[in-house]
Amino acid sequence: MYSNLLEPSLSPRRSVSSLAEPNNRYPTEGGWVEVLVDCPGAEGLYTYAVPPHLQVRSGDIVSVPFGAQQVGGIAIQRLRQLSADRDPATMRSVEDVISHGFFPPTYWELLQRVAQYYCTPLIQVVRVALPPGLLGRSQRRIRLTAAAPFPPIREVLSPTAQQLLTLLQAQKQGDYSWHYLQRQVRSANRGLTELLQRGWVESYLEPPSVVRPRQRQAVMLAHQPSIPSLSGQQQEVLAILRRQGGEMWLQDLLQQGQVSSSVVRTLERKGCVVIRSQEVLRFDATVPVVPDQPKALTDEQAEVLATLKALTGHAQVLLHGVTGSGKTEIYLQAIAPVLQRGQSALVLVPEIGLTPQLTDRFRARFGSAVHVYHSALSDGERYDTWRQMLEGTPQVVIGTRSAVFAPLPQLGVIILDEEHDGSFKQDQPVPCYHARTVAQWRSKLVNCPLILGSATPCLESWVEAGGREAREDRKDISRLFFPSSSSSSLTSPPPSLYLSLPRRIHDRPMPPIEVVDMRRELHQGNRSIFSRSLQDALQTMRDQHQQGLLFIHRRGHSTFVSCRSCGHVMECPHCDVSLTYHQTQLGGHETLRCHYCGYGRSHPSRCPVCDAPYLKHFGSGTQRVMQELAQHFPSLRCLRFDSDTTRAKGSHRALLTRFASGEADILVGTQMLTKGIDLPQVTLVGVVAADGLLHLADFRASERAFQVLTQVAGRAGRGADPGRVILQTYSPQHPVIEAVVQQTYPLFAEAELQQRQALHYPPYGRLVAFRLSGFDAEAVQQTATALAHHLRSRLEAELSTSTSGQTPFYELLGPAPAAIVRVARRYRWQLLLKFSTHYEIGLPTLTELRSHCPAGVSLTIDVDPLRLL
Missing domain, CATH: 3.40.50.300 (P-loop containing nucleotide triphosphate hydrolases)
Known part of the structure; x- marks a missing residue:
């Protein structure tokens, strides 16, 4: 839908072949940069010119013109020169840099690996990794700096620059959008360049309002001699400031001095204080915790901890401890030396509900070094927590599956608590990644230990850790959809070290x-x-x-409602499921609700089919x-x-x-x-x-x-x-x-x-689910049939040309309707590919597979699915 908006200078590359290192710095003398654009329908990289006054590095978040709109994007790599068929004069330019160096080293390789393995466009992975809204449409703004003269020195400015400066100084905040200034002043670009060179204004990109940095006014003592003509209230305000070290938040100062803001404003006009806005980081609301000390360990705990502390570099550990065996205390004592070395720790939990209790224990041990990152935080809190991670100070980040992308530059250990839990797998939207798999890749990239803790490990982790001697080799599934890609060192997770806590603490x-x-x-x-x-x-x-x-x-209250007279079951009009009966309290309002699409209605008094009053609730x-x-x-x-x-x-x-x-x-x-x-x-x-x-x-x-x-x-x-x-x-x-x-x-x-x-199921086989959905039932079924035929033809051709001497095992099940055919009015069909882990199977690329899907039918590829929907 955006193809008609693209101008010739937005020449896309349809594949991302290589990614530059995020910290690679380039000269500021212009040049070109390839940008991954965040816009629906845009795939590949687009080349933009870099203005001479901007410094753009790989990994920067930038604002670029895309068609008729301004969008966010990621600077992937700088170009030294353009190909001979490209005209530099037609190139559109990067507008501004939203944030410099937003990604630590090795981060790009991780994101590219996720995109490749889970058959997802790279920009989709970037959207999951970044705080929400950060790449959203932004607007460029111009504001005055403290160096701007007042009144303006007109004799040294061009008429265009004078007009811009006058407009800004007439505005209370000295801040206008660049779009507005361009409408008010002709040839505003020249005037802006002049003001930028003098340092009288600055250009910045306002991120979406949901992630705008929070500002709070602070009052600071000015380095001025004492002024005798001060009122008693004014002298008291200055005395309070001196007792507080010369700086306070304005609201705190007004409350403590019991004065109005006009008193402080008068002190500012007299040059006694300076009032300025400062950023305040937003974190989740914390509750006071009592500082905690490391607890005495049992012999089994001490042995496990000694093994963990002795690990150097990358290692994968399965910590199999029964419920109540003290795994959390081991996590705490294993993290302490990591922080002492100046590194950070990442702790992943399956559910948001688990974070408060765990966070309290960690904050009691490590104080303000502990931060939380999950989807229940406000967008502003996630944005500030993300930026705090980038500082590189030793910290502990606790979060759910999306926190596996937390940009901690000095990562010393990764811990997955309750690693067996299915909540670590994302079903939708794409990418359908598993946090445990991504954590395995990341721990290898940053060369740090990965600890998987559980009382009931998943069978894949159990086999990898030697829980059963017959361990199967695991192959790289990305070759199925990217047959031209080279083998990566991240292909198969290493064998795990198995540590056990078979008894509870205190026996x-x-x-x-x-x-x-x-x-x-x-x-x-x-x-x-x-x-x-x-x-x-x-x-x-x-x-x-x-x-x-x-x-x-x-x-809910009951799983379904049925008529005892005619047998009719109350069902969702948009899904092929029964409605769940809800009643919060006895005698309260009765409702029926669909747990798949959210549809709700009041509970009828009579059967809508036979009009009988005999509606009964079943299930609990x-x-x-x-x-x-x-x-x-x-x-x-x-x-x-x-x-x-x-x-x-x-x-x-x-x-x-x-x-x-x-x-x-x-x-x-x-x-x-x-x-x-x-x-x-x-x-x-x-x-x-x-x-x-x-x-x-x-x-x-x-x-x-x-x-x-x-x-x-x-x-x-x-x-x-x-x-x-x-x-x-x-x-x-x-x-x-x-x-x-x-x-x-x-x-x-x-x-x-x-x-x-x-039966060749995991961990002794691999699965790939092809899920199709659409509003037209017949179109979805026909597409599923055509796709199955295409896949079988390719698989049979693969087998006929096999030179390995052994026949690779594969089985393509389906097409078949999903267990619940219709959800939110969309009909769903699926195919399931089951194949041996010993052999590589060449399949069509993702782009080729989607070419078999007509408009209105979507295809999702779920690699290593946990549930067969």
Whole structure:
């Protein structure tokens, strides 16, 4: 859609063949630069002229004209000369530099690697890596400097420069957009150049308002002799400033001196003080923490820590510690020497809800050196935190998956806590990257250790670390879509070092897990969602003034609503799923909501098909559990912890703080409860319905169910009092349930890996999912069929020309409709390529594959998918 806007001087290159080092400096005498433009529909690099007064380096964020608009871009590399067919006179110029040196060394190689491996345009990766809005459309502005004379010295200025200076001095802030000045003054470029050379004005690019630096007025003592003609209030203000070291924020000074701003302004006019705006960095709101000292370690912890401290350079470590074994304390003590060496640490967690508790522990140990980076922060906070990282001071950054791109120039260690968690994989938008894979590449690039911590490691990490002797070699999947690219040293992750913490600290026992057969409960007349065993345990917990957790895998009240007369199920009009029933409290407003597209409606009183009043709710969610608790245990104080109650900023911390301080007896939640939350006072964990995790059409279903159930069970008994877990299910003989009860990860992994190996699933095979979607069901299906035919033809040709002596294994499954065919009115089909890790398979390039998709049908390639949607 932008092709008609491109002028001849915007000559694009359709591939990014090489990237210059970010810190490579070039002379300021003009020249040319290739820019990666942030504009929909723009691919490749575009060449721009560099004005003589600008210094542009690789890695700078610049503003450039693109068609009829001004857009942001990344300076990729400077050019010494143009090709013979290019006319320098037609080249458009870089307008300005938004930010110099925004990327540390090796950063470009990492971004290019992500784009290549996950089959994504480089600019898409850049958008994920940068703070939101930074490359958005910006405007160039001109403002006066302190050196500008007033009144202007007209005899030394040209008429054009005089007009510009007069306009700026007439404006209260001395600041106008360049677009406005160009409309007011003819030939404004010449006048501006004159003023810039004299240093009377400065040109800057105003970034999008959401990431504009925050300014705050400060008052400073001027180096002037004392002026006797000062009022008592004015003398008191100066005395306060002297006691505070000669500088204070204006608002603090007014409050402490109990004076109005006019008093300080008068002092400024008399030359006693200087008032100027200073930038204030925005960080997430912190709560006071009590400074903490390193804790005494067990023998097992000390042995693990000694091994980690002895690591030099790049190494990958799998720290397999049972729940409550003290992995976080090891992280803290492993990071301390990193900071002492002047380096920084990056700690990744799977969920935003995990960051408040972890951040408090880290700030108690390392103070203001700890920063947080995740999507729940405001754009301004993310922007300021990003810029703080670039300073290179020793710091600890805690964040979710996007923080893997944090631009820490002196990175000494990377830690993935709960490395097994599926939240580290991004499903949409592209790139569909996995933070663990990117962290592996980055740790190798910067030559630092990578620590993967979990009580239930993913099977890929388990095999890499030698959990099973039959380890498979991993090949570079980027060759599938970029067959001409050379092999990279980042191709396959190195074997991991395996470290184990098999016991909890202080030798606290693992909580026993009691399995309750809900079929038997029903036969014995108990129709409650709580078994009699769980009811007794809740009452005992309340009598002993203890706390507990209740886990249910779904939020809302009921999973679907059906008519008992005609069988009609209330469904979303935009998706092929049932609507979830929501009722926040008994007798409250009843709504039906789609958890896929967000559609909502009020709950009808009668069936829309047969008009019968017999609508019944089926299934259970967190809201229904809360109502059942209020009905059966009215004296229990309950809090709900799911995505509905944690939407507001700071709500994760507020809910956990309320529970930890004893304001509630029961915390009812979804999988957020399983992600590393440390609540020593919890003695009871109840799994209300485990079956919703067991019977999913996904090859990872058993692994995911084992991890979730083991993790939530591990929340019990972490303090001085022993814990207890009650697991309710209709499938007590299911292999996953039996493995969870035994609490032996190696036995579960061995059985699961045998099935994976027989079926060529990861970690003994590789997967690539081709997902197509569009509003026209027939067009999507036909495109999927055509794409499957094209892929099979290419694969068969590949096999017929193979000279390896062995036949590479591959299997192309589909095309088939997705498990949920329609989501948000878009119909979805997919193909799944499964192939051996031993051989390389040549496939069409990404551009060629997309050429088979007509307008209105989109193609997304998900490399190493975690879920088969």
